[in-house]
Amino acid sequence: MRFDYAKIPTPHPQHPWFIRPLLPIHITSDNNRTNIVALLDSGADHSLFNIEIGWELGLKLNRGRAESFTGIAGEEIIAFFHPVTIQVAGMRETIKIEVGFTDSPSVHAILGQADFFQHYAVKFERYKERMEINPAQK
Amino acid sequence: MAAKIIKLSKKHEHQWIALTHPDNKIVGSGKDARTARAAAEQNGYKEAFLMKVLPLDSYYVGAL
Numbered sequence: 001m002r003f004d005y006a007k008i009p010t011p012h013p014q015h016p017w018f019i020r021p022l023l024p025i026h027i028t029s030d031n032n033r034t035n036i037v038a039l040l041d042s043g044a045d046h047s048l049f050n051i052e053i054g055w056e057l058g059l060k061l062n063r064g065r066a067e068s069f070t071g072i073a074g075e076e077i078i079a080f081f082h083p084v085t086i087q088v089a090g091m092r093e094t095i096k097i098e099v100g101f102t103d104s105p106s107v108h109a110i111l112g113q114a115d116f117f118q119h120y121a122v123k124f125e126r127y128k129e130r131m132e133i134n135p136a137q138k
Numbered sequence: 139m140a141a142k143i144i145k146l147s148k149k150h151e152h153q154w155i156a157l158t159h160p161d162n163k164i165v166g167s168g169k170d171a172r173t174a175r176a177a178a179e180q181n182g183y184k185e186a187f188l189m190k191v192l193p194l195d196s197y198y199v200g201a202l
Contacts, residue, residue: 007142024159
């Protein structure tokens with residue numbers, strides 16, 4: 001299934017747009033559900049969501065398994081992992097993955113190698129400003 | 139197909155917004171996810187998609 005990239009205005013006259021692979025997804029945990037757009041980040045080891053998304057799902061966040069993460073700034077953050085069910089908007093399939101939730105202000109929602117890219121074939125076509133996502137044929 | 143614009147401005151930085159899919163129309167915003175979702179629902183959009191807006195004047199490379 002094809003999805004358009006998102007185009008976000010910037011104040012830079014020479015680069016007026018950020019063009020990013022943002023994917024709309026539904027997330028459920030127990031009987032709670034929310035919808036978000038998440039950045040597909042093939043360079044991220046794990047999927048990380050902002051803590052507020054966990055609150056939307058009614059999760060007791062610090063009861064999850066704690067793991068530390070380091071970004072390019074070298075700063076370490078802690079994320080608490082919880083199982084959630086994810087469904088890409090418009091697709092029938094659902095997957096159960098573990099997502100880390102963090103209060104880092106620079107994290108919105110990142111879908112990384114574990115576990116999102118294990119379940120989907122992702123084709124980035126930045127030059128066409130679109131991406132193609134299909135369930136992985138294992 | 140072409141990328142869909144999200145009409146963000148400086149006032150949205152660090153806020154949460156609620157978007158329609160696939161049009162990326164902003165139908166709610168607020169200082170946290172709950173406020174943005176409530177604003178979207180009040181505007182008649184119960185299935186909007188939430189997003190936290192990162193700074194618009196700097197590039198993003200997965201920094202934490």
